[in-house]
Amino acid sequence: MTSPFEDLGFDPDLLGPEEEQRRTVREKLIATARKAARQVPFVEDVVAGYYCALDPATPRKVRVTVFAALAYFVLPLDAVPDFLVGIGFGDDATILMAAIAMVRAHMRPEHVEAARAALRDEA
Numbered sequence: 770m771t772s773p774f775e776d777l778g779f780d781p782d783l784l785g786p787e788e789e790q791r792r793t794v795r796e797k798l799i800a801t802a803r804k805a806a807r808q809v810p811f812v813e814d815v816v817a818g819y820y821c822a823l824d825p826a827t828p829r830k831v832r833v834t835v836f837a838a839l840a841y842f843v844l845p846l847d848a849v850p851d852f853l854v855g856i857g858f859g860d861d862a863t864i865l866m867a868a869i870a871m872v873r874a875h876m877r878p879e880h881v882e883a884a885r886a887a888l889r890d891e892a
Contacts, residue, residue, distance in 0.1 A: 838868035
């Protein structure tokens, strides 16, 4: 089985072993989601989008869009620094809303349940 990152054209030699890829992306996403939870009311949808993007049944262009939006969300440097209370996650939220709107038709109940479980586990 190939890594979800391999079929998107990412170089596995740069990203490391698949298990490490999954762990690193999940840890950064959950940590950032927790910080943003008060300012981004649809964090559960964001995490569900992550699980949807990992699903090989999700179309490639949707997966690439979601991973790009999530990368912008978890990277510390962006247009408006995240540490600015009240507005820091505003630009992230705009990007994520657009990505979620695109992926929502592809989200299945198991993606939403996986998101709920991930957010509960780390609470």
